[in-house]
Amino acid sequence: MYEQDQAAAVKRIKRYITLAIVAVVVFPILLGTFFTVEEGHIGIVKRFSEAKYQVNPGIHFKVPMIDSVEEIEVRTRKNEENMASSTAEQMPVTVAVSVNWTVERSSALDLFKQYGGLTQFEQRILDPRFRSATKDIIPKYTAEALIQDRAAAIAGIERLLMDEMEGFPVTVDNIQIENIQLPQKYLNSIETKQTEKNLADAEQHRLARQNLEAQRDVNTAKAKADGITLVAIAEAESTRIKGIAEASAITAKAKALNGNPLIIKLTEAQNWDGKLPHTILGGGSTPILDMRSKS
Structure with a gap:
């Protein structure tokens, strides 16, 4: 058991x-x-x-x-490169440039078969062409233009790189110049030039303000002169109108006197002060004297 x-x-x-x-x-x-x-x-x-x-x-x-x-x-990836180059005036420059790129979903298998993965594609295809496009474009710009019009240089790199990457199963976009490193001597000259420009702008502003104030004084004086002229014209016109009115009145009065002798008598009566004349001249050569005794 x-x-x-x-x-x-x-x-x-x-x-x-x-x-x-x-x-x-x-x-x-x-x-x-x-x-x-x-x-x-x-x-x-x-x-x-x-x-x-x-x-x-x-x-x-x-x-x-x-x-x-x-x-x-297959999400967007970013590659960055620090490249030494030169400007149009042969000035050495170091630029930090970046590019965004994305693998096309439908072509992922083809990319893997041809290049073995993303790292190999970057090293063998994307990065060399990216560096080449950047170094072809940067020397076409002066240092000043490269700083002031960075967008134009970016557009040039992007256009050239897209042409180089045509036919590959990726999409390239959003290229950026992250940093531009120029010699210190040139940066100092830029600072000096900017300082002088700021001083010149300040002087120009001061002169413009002086001209404005002078023009304002001229306008004020002209306005006063125009006012005086207008007053004088108005007074002269008033005097002329008064003269015309008075002349018209005299003419009318004369016509009335000529047409009606009684008006003369009426006028004399209106103008008599109530006193008799002291001397009356007759028609002859002998005057008539007032022989009344004075009280």
């Missing part, structure tokens, strides 16, 4: 061991039948190291122990 129990125990132990071995072997195989791809990436499924197809983000199934998966980022 003891031997039977011992044999049964050995069988149970063997069964447990077998189940454990099966679990150890089978469980990883089961786990290897599915995989996930993170958002913003494309999964490249390889079979015996040969890229077969691409899958979008999410959970997917594959052949365990045969298929493997690599991810390619």
Whole structure:
């Protein structure tokens, strides 16, 4: 009986061991039948190291122990370069330039097959062309133009790089000149020039203000003179009108006197002060004297 129990125990132990071995072997195989791809990436499924197809983000199934998966980022990436170059006047300059680029989702598999991944594509294709475009454009600008019109230089680099990258499964955009490092001697000369310009602008402003004040005084004097002239004209016109009115009145009065002698008598009567004349001249040469005694 003891031997039977011992044999049964050995069988149970063997069964447990077998189940454990099966679990150890089978469980990883089961786990290897599915995989996930993170958002913003494309999964490249390889079979015996040969890229077969691409899958979008999410959970997917594959052949365990045969298929493997690599991810390619399809979000916007940024490359930066610090490049030594020279300006149009042969002045040494160091520029920090950046470019944003994105892998086209539908072409991720082709990019992987041709270049083996993003790092290889950057090193072999994008970066050399980016440096070449930048070094071709920067020497076309003077240092001053490069600082004042940075957008024109950026547009030139972008246009040239897009031409160079045509046909590749990526989109290139948003090129920026992050920094421009010029010799200190040139920066000092720029500062001196700007200071002189500021002084000249201040002097120009002062002269303009003086001219404005002088013009204001001239306008004030002219306004006063115009006012005096207008007053004089008004007074002269008033005098002329009064003279015309008085002349018209005299003429009318004369016509009235000539037409009616009684008006003369009326006028004399209105103008008489109530006293008799002291001397009356007659028609002859002998005067008539007033012989009345004075009281």
